[in-house]
Amino acid sequence: xxxxxxxxxxxxxxxxxxxxxxxxxxxxxxxxxxxxxxxxxxxxxxxxxxxxxxxxxxxxxxxxxxxxxxxxxxxxxxxxxxxxxxxxxxxxxxxxxxxxxxxxxxxxxxxxxxxxxxxxxxxxxxxxxxxxxxxxxxxxxxxxxxxxxxxxxxxxxxxxxxxxxxxxxxxxxxxxxxxxxxxxxxxxxxxxxxxxxxxxxxxxxxxxxxxxxxxxxxxxxxxxxxxxxx
Ligand SMILES: C[S@@+](CC[C@H](N)C(=O)[O-])C[C@H]1O[C@@H](n2cnc3c(N)ncnc32)[C@H](O)[C@@H]1O
Numbered sequence: 001x002x003x004x005x006x007x008x009x010x011x012x013x014x015x016x017x018x019x020x021x022x023x024x025x026x027x028x029x030x031x032x033x034x035x036x037x038x039x040x041x042x043x044x045x046x047x048x049x050x051x052x053x054x055x056x057x058x059x060x061x062x063x064x065x066x067x068x069x070x071x072x073x074x075x076x077x078x079x080x081x082x083x084x085x086x087x088x089x090x091x092x093x094x095x096x097x098x099x100x101x102x103x104x105x106x107x108x109x110x111x112x113x114x115x116x117x118x119x120x121x122x123x124x125x126x127x128x129x130x131x132x133x134x135x136x137x138x139x140x141x142x143x144x145x146x147x148x149x150x151x152x153x154x155x156x157x158x159x160x161x162x163x164x165x166x167x168x169x170x171x172x173x174x175x176x177x178x179x180x181x182x183x184x185x186x187x188x189x190x191x192x193x194x195x196x197x198x199x200x201x202x203x204x205x206x207x208x209x210x211x212x213x214x215x216x217x218x219x220x221x222x223x224x225x226x227x228x229x230x
Contacts, residue, residue, distance in 0.1 A: 001033065001034060001037045001064065002028075002030045002033055002034065002060065002064075004030055004031070004034050005146045005147055006144050006145065006146040006147075007092070007093075007119065007144055007146035007147075007151050007153070008030060008031050008034070008092065009034075010142060010144045010153050011031065011090060011092050011117050011119055011153050012031060012034055012035060012038070012040060014117055014140065014142065014153055014155045015035070015040060015041075015088060015090065015115065015117050015155075016040065017039075017040055017041075018040065018041050018087050018088040018115065019041070019042050019043070019087050020041065020042060020043040020044070020045070020085065020086045020087055020088070021035060021041045021043075021044050021045075021086055021087070021088040021089065021090060022044070022045045022046075022047060022078065022081055022085070022086045022088075022089045022090070023035075023044055023045070023046045023047065023089075023090045023092075024047050024048075024077055024078060024089060024090065024091045024102060025047070025048060025049070025091060025092065025093060025094050026046035026047060026048050026053065026054075026057055026072075027048060027053040027056070027057065027093070028053065028056050028057060028060055029046050029056075029057035029058075029060050029061055029070065029072075030060070031090060031092065032044035032046045032057075032061070032066075032070045033060060033061065033064050033066060033070070036066050036069045036070060037064070037066075041088075042069070043069055043070075043071070044069065044070045044071070045070075045071050045073060045080075045081060045085065045086060046061075046070055046071065046072050046073070047072075047073045047074075047075045047077075047078075047080050047081070048072075048074065048075075049074070049075065049076050049077075050074075051074065054072050054074055057072055058072055076102075076105075077101070077102035077105055077106060078102055078103075078105065078106035078108075078109065079105060079106065081106070083108035083111075084108075086114070087113060087114060087115065088114060088115040088116070088117070089109060089114060089115070089116050089117070090116075090117040090118075091103075091116070091117070091118050091119070092117070092118075092119040092153075093119060093121055094120070094121060095120060095121055095122045095123050096120035096121075096122060096123030096124050096125070096126045096127030096128075096130075097123050097126050097127070099118055099120055099127055100126065100127055100130040100131075103116075103130075103134070103136075104130075104134075109158065110134070110135065110136075110158040110160075111158055112157055112158050112159060112160075113157075114157065114158070115155065115156075115157055116136070116154075116155070116156040116157065117153065117154070117155055117156075118153075118154045118156055119151060119152070119153045119154070120152070121151075124152055124173070125170045125171050126170075127154075128169065128170045128171075128173050129170045131154075131156060132162060132163075132165065132169070132170070133162065134158075135158055135159060135160045135161060135162055136156050136157070136158050136159070137156065137157060137158070137159040137161065137163075138154050138155070138156050138173055138174050139155045139156060139157060140154075140155045140174060140177070140178070141153070141154045141155070141173045141174040141175050141177070141178070142175070142178050142180070142182075142183065143175055143178075143180060143181075143182035143183030143184070143185070143186045143187075144182050145181070145182040145185070150182055150185050150186045150189060151182075151186075152173065152175060152183075152186060154173065154174075166220050167213060167216040167217040167220050168217045168220040168221045168224065170217075171190055171194065171217050171221065172186075172187050172190060172221055172224075175187055176224050176225070176228045177228075179228045184225070187221060187225060188225075190221070191218055191221055191222065191225075194214050194217065194218050194221075195214075195218060197210075197214060198211055198214045198215065198218070
């Protein structure tokens with residue numbers, strides 16, 4: 001079995017046991033192979049927008065003798081799937097805005113019975129904002145250090161509710177509900193970049209609203225860090 005890095009391993013753990021899952025942007029198909037080998041999924045539809053990754057995925061799937069359990073599809077986002085084909089979707093290793101676009105293009109994911117595992121490489125704040133406005137609930141969010149970088153992995157499902165959240169929510173989501181070392185580092189790195197941004201825009205009149213938002217959010221995060229991290 002391919003050795004999964006800690007980022008993909010955490011995503012698999014957070015997914016848990018499902019019947020069928022679509023892995024979007026599968027690349028090498030390491031996650032689908034792991035899910036089947038570990039008995040976490042009965043069937044995987046592994047999708048990628050590009051031919052190159054799919055041929056690597058095909059070679060890996062053949063190597064592990066899993067062609068009857070993992071189906072490959074050349075598709076943009078979720079567009080290669082029919083509604084109700086899967087009960088879970090993983091979208092890992094892409095930018096947060098791309099992940100949001102992929103969800104927007106396939107509104108059938110607005111189904112409380114579909115579990116989404118999302119792992120943005122960037123713009124996690126934009127993704128959280130999108131999820132909130134569109135009625136998706138982050139059920140849990142965990143930090144992970146993998147190969148020297150810090151990531152956030154979210155377990156999400158549609159609820160249709162738009163809860164009232166604090167100013168800090170879009171920047172750190174639910175990371176401090178499970179304050180492991182990786183989550184704390186992620187949050188501290190986020191605080192640093194928010195403060196750097198505040199310094200850059202402090203004197204820019206037309207960015208006053210953003211400055212004020214960042215000020216309130218950083219204050220809230222600092223308070224939370226003190227409360228959560230004993
Ligand atoms: C950095 S790799 C991530 C691979 C794997 N998911 C991981 O997290 O290790 C991104 C993959 O997503 C694919 N991709 C990018 N945009 C996509 C889209 N809109 N739909 C499907 N696949 C996409 C790329 O071709 C590439 O194989």
